[in-house]
Amino acid sequence: MQQKQRIIGLIIAAVCVGLFLIHEESAAKQNLEKARANLGRHLFYDTRLSYNLTKSCVSCHDPYLAFTDGYRTSSGADGYNVKHNALSLLNVKYRTKYTWANPAVVSLQMQIQFPFFNEHPTELGWKGQEQLIVNRFAADANYRQLFKLAYPNQKNPFNTHNIQEAIIAFEEQLVAYNAPYDQYLKGNLQVMNQQAIAGLKLFGSNKLGCMKCHVWEQPFETNVANFSSGIRIPSLRNVMITAPYMHDGSLENIFAVFQHYEKKYSLNLNKKEQQELIAFFNALTDTSYLSNKELLNPFQYQ
CATH class of the missing domain: 1.10.760.10 (Cytochrome c-like domain)
Incomplete structure (x- = not known):
């Protein structure tokens, strides 16, 4: 009888430890997601994201205009206008298509390549300037801390992939369903x-x-x-x-x-x-x- 009680006690203890570890893992994951979204928020609003320091994501996606920009079509870093009107980013995490005229763009990871690397016209102007732009953030003490919190297991987290991933993490926080x-x-x-x-x-x-x-x-x-x-x-x-x-x-x-x-x-x-x-x-x-x-x-x- 005592052995049976001990076994039951061990099972209960194991379950409790398991639940605790699951809770800790979930909390750690949430903290990491929050850190990445916070990094993305800083990048989203920072003109250092464009090759010539003139544009940021907010240039075309103003929160006070439901993350649009109020212009017929947005202008890129070189001053030339893109083809289409800026779409709102609100609730973007729930979309399955991400552009005006290309239904093949089915993820934010695909969509974000356009403002980064488009050339005709240039938007942020990353093509050929990747390392220059990445180095700006690596040289900033505040960004070094933000990247460390967002990517704690990476020795050198400063790269294009992480920058894009963080911006997407921020964009996925833009939810508005209370009209x-x-x-x-x-x-x-x-x-x-x-x-x-x-x-x-x-x-x-x-x-x-x-x-x-x-x-x-x-x-x-x-x-x-x-x-x-x-x-x-x-x-x-x-x-x-x-x-x-x-x-x-x-x-x-x-x-x-x-x-x-x-x-x-x-x-x-x-x-x-x-x-x-x-x-x-x-x-x-x-x-x-x-x-x-x-x-x-x-x-x-x-």
């Missing part, structure tokens, strides 16, 4: 006024049929992007703070969008209906992430 419409879908029916609700009904009506293309992606669900005529159909989250619109940024404001689709589909929207749609679009805005200083410029918010 009034999200709350409305959860049952908080008071969060949207009657004008916005009318706009929602109009948006989904047979008259407009917007929901045939624009799917409201949900938290933690993989967003399978639709493409129309080879061009990505974008999310409408934060649509009212991400003008100009379309893949080429050719439509300056929401009224230009209405006019565009009026010509294309003869929608016959009156002013009241336009205002209802705008009220609904405003209910798609979520800037709650701005209260998290760990997502903002570390050189302004320590």
Whole structure:
């Protein structure tokens, strides 16, 4: 009997030790992920990331514009504009397609190569300048500490792969799923006024049929992007703070969008209906992430 109790005691002790080790391993993994995201945050906002010290990721992805930039198309380090309007980075971790016109780009690891190494036009201008740029960060005492925390088992963690991996780790923290419409879908029916609700009904009506293309992606669900005529159909989250619109940024404001689709589909929207749609679009805005200083410029918010 005593031997049986000892065996049971040993089993319980082994289970407890195992659970403790699992907890410790999980905590260590979380700390490492946090350290890499913090390193990525610094890199994201640092113009030393471009070969001529003029551009950073935030140049095209401003947090106050839902991580877009407000321009028709973004300009690279040499001053030449890229082909497409900057896509928002919010909820990027849940996407399966990452560019306007190339559905073959199916991971952030693939996507990040473009701003780093594009030449026509140059964006960050890494091609042929890799070691020069990496050495800037290796020479900085603050970055040496950040890299040490993010890659504690590497003797020399300063390389292109780690820089890209850290930026991706930061980008994956950019999550915003708390718009009034999200709350409305959860049952908080008071969060949207009657004008916005009318706009929602109009948006989904047979008259407009917007929901045939624009799917409201949900938290933690993989967003399978639709493409129309080879061009990505974008999310409408934060649509009212991400003008100009379309893949080429050719439509300056929401009224230009209405006019565009009026010509294309003869929608016959009156002013009241336009205002209802705008009220609904405003209910798609979520800037709650701005209260998290760990997502903002570390050189302004320590």
